[in-house]
Amino acid sequence: xxxxxxxPSDNPASKNSRADKNSCxxxxxxxxxxRYEGKYLFKELQLDLPQGQCSALLGPSxxxxxxxxxxxxxxxPFEPSGRVIIGKNQAQLPGHLSAEIAYMAQxxxxxxxxxxxDNVTLGARLRRQRPDxxxxxxxxxxxxxxxxxxxxxxxxxxxxxxxxALARTLMEDRPIILMDEPFSALDAITRxxxxxxxxxxxxxxxxxxxxxxxxxxLRISQRIFIMSGRPARLxxxxxxxxxxxxxxxxxxxxxxxxxxxxxxxxxxxDSAFGAQQ
Amino acid sequence: MMSILRSLIIIACLxxxxxIIIWLSNVPHFILPAPARVAEAWWVHHATILGHAGVTxxxxxxxxxxxxxxxxxxxxxxxxxxxxxxxxLPVLVASQAIPxxxxxxxxxxxxxxxxASKVAMATLIIYxxxxxxxxxxxxxxxxxxxxxxxxxxxxxxxxxxRIRVPAALPALASGxxxxxxxxxxxxxxxxxxxxxxxxxxxxxxxxxxxxxxxxFAALLTLAFFAVIIYFIVDTxxxxxxxxxxxxxxxxxxx
Amino acid sequence: xxxxxIRRVLFPALLIFLLGGQAAQANDKLTLLLDWFINxxxxxxxxxxxxxxxxxxxxxxEMIAPADPNDPPKLVAAGKADIALSYxxxxxxxxxxxxxxxxxxxxxxxxxxxxxxxxxxxxxxxADLKGRKVGYSIGGFEDALLRAMLARHGLTLxxxxxxxxxxxxxxxxxxxxxxxxxxxxxxxELNQLAIEGYKGRAFYVEEExxxxxxxxxxxxxxxxxxxxxxxxxxxxLEDGVRYLVNHPDESWELFIRGRAELDDELNRLAWRxxxxxxxLRPAALDRARYARFAQFMQDQGLIEKALAVEDYAxxxx
Numbered sequence: 001x002x003x004x005x006x007x008p009s010d011n012p013a014s015k016n017s018r019a020d021k022n023s024c025x026x027x028x029x030x031x032x033x034x035r036y037e038g039k040y041l042f043k044e045l046q047l048d049l050p051q052g053q054c055s056a057l058l059g060p061s062x063x064x065x066x067x068x069x070x071x072x073x074x075x076x077p078f079e080p081s082g083r084v085i086i087g088k089n090q091a092q093l094p095g096h097l098s099a100e101i102a103y104m105a106q107x108x109x110x111x112x113x114x115x116x117x118d119n120v121t122l123g124a125r126l127r128r129q130r131p132d133x134x135x136x137x138x139x140x141x142x143x144x145x146x147x148x149x150x151x152x153x154x155x156x157x158x159x160x161x162x163x164x165a166l167a168r169t170l171m172e173d174r175p176i177i178l179m180d181e182p183f184s185a186l187d188a189i190t191r192x193x194x195x196x197x198x199x200x201x202x203x204x205x206x207x208x209x210x211x212x213x214x215x216x217x218l219r220i221s222q223r224i225f226i227m228s229g230r231p232a233r234l235x236x237x238x239x240x241x242x243x244x245x246x247x248x249x250x251x252x253x254x255x256x257x258x259x260x261x262x263x264x265x266x267x268x269x270d271s272a273f274g275a276q277q
Numbered sequence: 278m279m280s281i282l283r284s285l286i287i288i289a290c291l292x293x294x295x296x297i298i299i300w301l302s303n304v305p306h307f308i309l310p311a312p313a314r315v316a317e318a319w320w321v322h323h324a325t326i327l328g329h330a331g332v333t334x335x336x337x338x339x340x341x342x343x344x345x346x347x348x349x350x351x352x353x354x355x356x357x358x359x360x361x362x363x364x365x366l367p368v369l370v371a372s373q374a375i376p377x378x379x380x381x382x383x384x385x386x387x388x389x390x391x392x393a394s395k396v397a398m399a400t401l402i403i404y405x406x407x408x409x410x411x412x413x414x415x416x417x418x419x420x421x422x423x424x425x426x427x428x429x430x431x432x433x434x435x436x437x438x439r440i441r442v443p444a445a446l447p448a449l450a451s452g453x454x455x456x457x458x459x460x461x462x463x464x465x466x467x468x469x470x471x472x473x474x475x476x477x478x479x480x481x482x483x484x485x486x487x488x489x490x491x492x493f494a495a496l497l498t499l500a501f502f503a504v505i506i507y508f509i510v511d512t513x514x515x516x517x518x519x520x521x522x523x524x525x526x527x528x529x530x531x
Numbered sequence: 532x533x534x535x536x537i538r539r540v541l542f543p544a545l546l547i548f549l550l551g552g553q554a555a556q557a558n559d560k561l562t563l564l565l566d567w568f569i570n571x572x573x574x575x576x577x578x579x580x581x582x583x584x585x586x587x588x589x590x591x592x593e594m595i596a597p598a599d600p601n602d603p604p605k606l607v608a609a610g611k612a613d614i615a616l617s618y619x620x621x622x623x624x625x626x627x628x629x630x631x632x633x634x635x636x637x638x639x640x641x642x643x644x645x646x647x648x649x650x651x652x653x654x655x656x657x658a659d660l661k662g663r664k665v666g667y668s669i670g671g672f673e674d675a676l677l678r679a680m681l682a683r684h685g686l687t688l689x690x691x692x693x694x695x696x697x698x699x700x701x702x703x704x705x706x707x708x709x710x711x712x713x714x715x716x717x718x719x720e721l722n723q724l725a726i727e728g729y730k731g732r733a734f735y736v737e738e739e740x741x742x743x744x745x746x747x748x749x750x751x752x753x754x755x756x757x758x759x760x761x762x763x764x765x766x767x768l769e770d771g772v773r774y775l776v777n778h779p780d781e782s783w784e785l786f787i788r789g790r791a792e793l794d795d796e797l798n799r800l801a802w803r804x805x806x807x808x809x810x811l812r813p814a815a816l817d818r819a820r821y822a823r824f825a826q827f828m829q830d831q832g833l834i835e836k837a838l839a840v841e842d843y844a845x846x847x848x
Contacts, residue, residue: 073424099430107421113443122425152519306629307625
C-alpha cells in the first residue's frame with residue numbers, strides 16, 4: 001500500500017509518517033453483526049470514525065467494546081453481511097488482517113526474553129525484515145527510556161513497560177491504532193503521564209481507544225462513543241473544546257465528566273434491563 | 278559454600294535417621310544393613326562400584342540426550358501439525374501406560390544386550406515428560422502475544438519459532454527437570470532386563486549373592502549421582518533462561 | 532453334698548478338657564513361601580494340599596508365590612514366614628552371610644540346572660564354547676558352575692563371553708544372541724525349545740564336574756521353628772510325594788484344580804520330566820553330599836569357609 005504522494009499534514013510530529021501518505025485512513029463499519037453464544041453482541045452496527053482523530057469508546061463491561069476492537073483488527077471474524085472499511089479503498093473481509101493497523105492491548109505484551117530494544121523492533125523481526133535500530137532507539141528516547149534499551153521487561157515497572165509498548169506501536173508506523181484500555185493497569189499519576197505522551201506521539205493518526213475511564217476519554221479524544229445494550233448501540237457524547245491532552249483540572253472538563261458519568265450510569269442500567277434478543 | 282554445608286548436614290541427618298530406624302525396629306542386616314556396614318562395603322568395593330557407575334552414567338546421559346531431543350521434536354510436531362495431534366497424542370499417552378517390563382525384552386531383542394537397549398529404555402522413560410511439558414507450553418502461549426503477532430503480519434512458522442517456542446521454554450525446562458529425575462530409573466530398569474555392567478546390574482548381582490551391604494552401597498551411589506545430575510541440569514536450565522523469574526514474588530514494584 | 536461338690540468341680544473340668552481337646556485339634560498354621568510362581572516343581576505340595584494330607588496332620592498351610600526368588604529366605608530369616616522354598620547352593624551362601632536359616636527337608640533331590648545349546652548349533656561339546664557367548668540369569672552361581680565345567684576341558688571363564696540375559700534364556704538362545712545358556716532347567720527350557728520346534732541339547736552340570744546337590748529344599752529359621760509341627764509337615768509332604776509317584780495322572784488333575792492358567796503344554800511336559808526328581812524321603816539328609824558341595828563352593832570362592840553341616844541343615848525326628 002505504498003503511496004508516494006506526500007500529503008501535507010497539519011501536525012509536524014507526523015511528518016514522513018505513513019499517516020500522511022494515506023490520509024484517507026479512517027474506519028467505517030457497515031452492517032456489522034457479531035453473535036456470542038447465540039445472542040447478538042452487535043446487530044448491523046454502523047460506525048464512522050474520522051481519519052486522523054482519536055475516538056474513545058466507553059461502556060459497561062461485557063457490552064462488547066473489546067470484541068469490536070478485535071473485530072476491526074481482524075482478529076475476530078464477524079458475519080459476512082457486514083463490512084469493515086479501512087481507508088477509502090480497502091474493504092476488510094471478516095477475519096482478514098489489515099496491514100494498516102497497529103494494536104496495543106491492556107497488557108504490555110512485551111516478550112520477556114527480549115530486551116526493550118528488541119521488543120520495540122519485534123514487528124520487523126516477525127516479518128523477517130531488517131530492524132531499524134536507529135529509529136527504535138529514537139522512539140525509546142521519545143518515550144523517555146533512552147537508558148533502558150538493554151533492560152529486560154522483568155526489570156521495568158508497569159509504566160515503563162507500557163511505554164516500551166507505546167514505542168513498539170509507534171515503530172510499526174501504521175495509520176490506524178487500536179488501543180484496548182492500554183493504561184488501565186497503571187496507577188493514576190503514571191496513567192496521566194502516559195496519556196499525555198500517547199496524545200503527543202500519536203497525533204495525526206486515526207485512533208480507536210477503548211477505555212473504561214471517562215476522564216481519559218475526555219482528556220485525549222476528539223470524539224466519544226458510548227456503547228450500551230444488547231445488541232449494542234452507540235451514542236455520542238459531547239466534548240469540551242481544546243487541544244488534547246486536555247487539563248484534568250479544567251472546570252469545563254469536570255462538568256463534562258459529571259455528565260458523562262450520568263450517561264454511563266444510564267447506559268449500564270440499560271444493559272442490565274435492556275431488551276434481550 | 279553455605280549450600281554445600283547445608284547438603285552435608287542433610288546427609289548426616291538422613292544417615293542418623295537410618296541408624297535410628299535400625300536400632301528401633303531391629304530389622305535384620307540382610308534386609309537393611311546399618312550405615313557403617315554399607316560404608317565399609319563401599320570402601321572395599323569402590324573401584325568396582327565406580328566402574329559400574331560409569332556405565333550407568335553414560336546410559337543416563339545418552340538417554341537424556343535422545344529422550345529430550347525426541348520429546349522436543351514431537352512436541353513441535355504436535356503443535357504445528359493439526360493431524361499429528363489427532364493421531365499421535367493418543368499413542369503418546371498409551372506408550373506411558375505400558376509397563377516397562379513388557380517393553381524391555383522387546384528392546385533387548387532388537388538392540389541386543391549391550392548399552393543400546395539400556396539407552397533406549399532410558400530414552401523411552403525420559404521422552405514422555407519432555408514431550409508433554411513442551412507441548413503444553415506450546416499450547417498455552419499467551420493469547421495476547423499471538424494476537425499481537427498476527428496484527429504485525431507474522432506467518433504461522435514465524436509465530437511458532439519466534440514466539441511460541443521461546444514462550445514454551447520454561448515448560449520445556451520443567452519437563453527436563455522431571456526427565457532428569459527419572460532418567461536413572463530408566464537406565465537401571467534397562468539393566469535389570471539383561472546387562473553385564475552398570476549399577477542396576479551390580480545391585481541385582483549383589484542381591485543374588487546375598488551381599489546386601491554391597492547392594493546398598495551401589496544403591497546409594499546411584500542416588501548420589503542422580504542428585505548431582507539433577508543439580509547440574511537445574512543450574513544449566515536456570516542459566517539458559519535468565520529472563521525467567523526464579524523467585525516467588527514478594528512485592529510487585531510499579 | 533458330695534454330689535454338689537462333684538458337680539462344681541467335675542463340670543468345669545469336663546468343659547476345660549473338652550475345650551482343651553478342641554484346641555489341640557485346631558490346625559497349626561504355617562506360611563510357606565514358594566521360590567517362584569507356581570510350577571510343576573511344586574507338585575508334591577499341591578498334591579498334599581488338594582488330597583487333604585496337610586489337614587490330616589493338623590496343619591493349615593498357606594502357600595505364597597513371590598516375584599523375586601531372593602526374597603523368601605530373607606523373609607523366613609527375618610521371622611516373617613515359617614518355611615521357604617530355596618536352593619541348596621543359595622543356602623550355603625546365605626548362611627555364610629549370617630542369615631539364620633536351616634534346611635529341614637528336600638523337595639527336589641537332583642540338580643535341575645543345565646548348560647543348554649541348540650542341537651543344530653555350533654556347540655557339540657563343552658570344549659566348543661571357546662570364544663563363544665554364554666547367556667545367564669543373575670542368581671550368583673552361574674559363573675562358578677561354568678568355571679567347574681570349563682575346567683574339565685581346559686578352559687577358563689576368560690575363554691567365553693558371559694552375557695546377562697536375565698530370565699529370557701530360551702529366547703536369547705533361539706534368537707542366536709548367545710550360543711549357550713546356563714541356568715536353564717532341564718524340565719523347563721528344554722521343553723520350551725521343543726514346543727517352539729527346536730531340539731535342544733543339555734549338558735547336565737552334575738555330569739560335568741559339579742558335585743550333585745538338591746535343587747529345591749525347604750528352609751526354616753532355627754530360632755523360630757517348631758520342630759514338631761515341621762515334622763508333621765514333612766510327613767504330609769511325603770504322603771504327597773507318594774501319591775504323586777503312584778498316581779501321576781490323577782495328581783496332574785489335582786495340580787490344575789482351580790488353577791486353570793497352569794494347564795498349558797509347557798507345564799504338562801515339565802510335569803512329566805520332573806516326576807522322577809522329587810525327593811522320595813523329604814526329611815532325609817545325606818551329610819557327606821552336603822559337605823562335598825560346601826567344599827566345592829569354597830573351592831570356587833563363593834564362600835569363605837565350608838561350615839559344618841549341622842550349622843545349616845537339620846534332621847527332624
